[in-house]
Amino acid sequence: MVPNYWNKVFLIYQKDLKDEIRTFSHLLGTLVFGIMLVFIFSYALQLVHLETDSIFPAVLWVSVYFAATIALQRSFAKEYEDRTLDALLLASGDRGILFIAKFLCSLTILLIFEAVVVPLFWIFMGVTGYNLHMGLFLVSLSLGSWGLAAIGTMLNGMTVQLPGSRLLFPILMFPLLLPLFMGAILTTQGAMLGEVQSVMGWIFLLLAFDLIFTISPLLLFDYVLEG
Numbered sequence: 001m002v003p004n005y006w007n008k009v010f011l012i013y014q015k016d017l018k019d020e021i022r023t024f025s026h027l028l029g030t031l032v033f034g035i036m037l038v039f040i041f042s043y044a045l046q047l048v049h050l051e052t053d054s055i056f057p058a059v060l061w062v063s064v065y066f067a068a069t070i071a072l073q074r075s076f077a078k079e080y081e082d083r084t085l086d087a088l089l090l091a092s093g094d095r096g097i098l099f100i101a102k103f104l105c106s107l108t109i110l111l112i113f114e115a116v117v118v119p120l121f122w123i124f125m126g127v128t129g130y131n132l133h134m135g136l137f138l139v140s141l142s143l144g145s146w147g148l149a150a151i152g153t154m155l156n157g158m159t160v161q162l163p164g165s166r167l168l169f170p171i172l173m174f175p176l177l178l179p180l181f182m183g184a185i186l187t188t189q190g191a192m193l194g195e196v197q198s199v200m201g202w203i204f205l206l207l208a209f210d211l212i213f214t215i216s217p218l219l220l221f222d223y224v225l226e227g
Helices: 002-023 025-046 052-074 077-082 085-092 095-124 134-159 165-193 197-224
Strands: none
Touching: 002 025, 002 095, 025 052, 025 095, 052 095, 052 134, 052 165, 095 134, 095 197, 134 165, 134 197, 165 197
C-alpha cells in the first residue's frame, strides 16, 4: 500500500517537473524576474550607504516572496486550463497524493530559483559573509522555501477555479506568510552574523509552521480543492 502511494506521488511529481522543463517559458520567466530583482536591488543599494550584510536577509526574502507568487500559481493551472484536473484526481485515487506531488514540484522550482538568484545577490550586493554560518543559512532557506511551497500549493488548489484567481492568490498568500516571512528573515540574519543560539526559537517556529501547513492541507485536501 505504502510503496504504491509513493509511486503515484513520484509519477505526478515527475510529470509536473517534466512539463515545467519541457515548456521552460514559465520557469525561465521566474528566473528572469529574479535576476531583474538582483540588478534593481544592487543598483538601488549602491546609491545609499548601508551595510549590505545586515540588509541582505530582508532583500533576499522579499525577492523570493515576489518570485514565489509567480512560480507557485502554476500548481494546478495547467490541469484546470486543459480540463484534465478531474482525470488527474481519478488517476491518483487520493487527493493527498496530488497535494504532496504538487508541493514537491513547487519546492523544487523554488530551490532551483534560489540556486540561481542567491549567488547573484551575494556577488552583486557585495556581501562579505565574514561571520556566515553556512549550515544555518541553508536551514533558513530550506525551511522558508518549504513553507512557501506548502502554502502556495494549498492556496492555488483553493483559488484556481475561482474568477480572478491570479489576483486572489497573492492577496491571500501574504497574511498567511507573515510568521514565515519574519522567521525566515531573522533566521537568515542570525546565519549571517554566526549567531545560532539566538535564533533557535525562530527555527522551531519555522519548523512548526511548515508542518502545520503541510499536514493540514494533506488531511483536508478534499475540501481545499473545492475552493
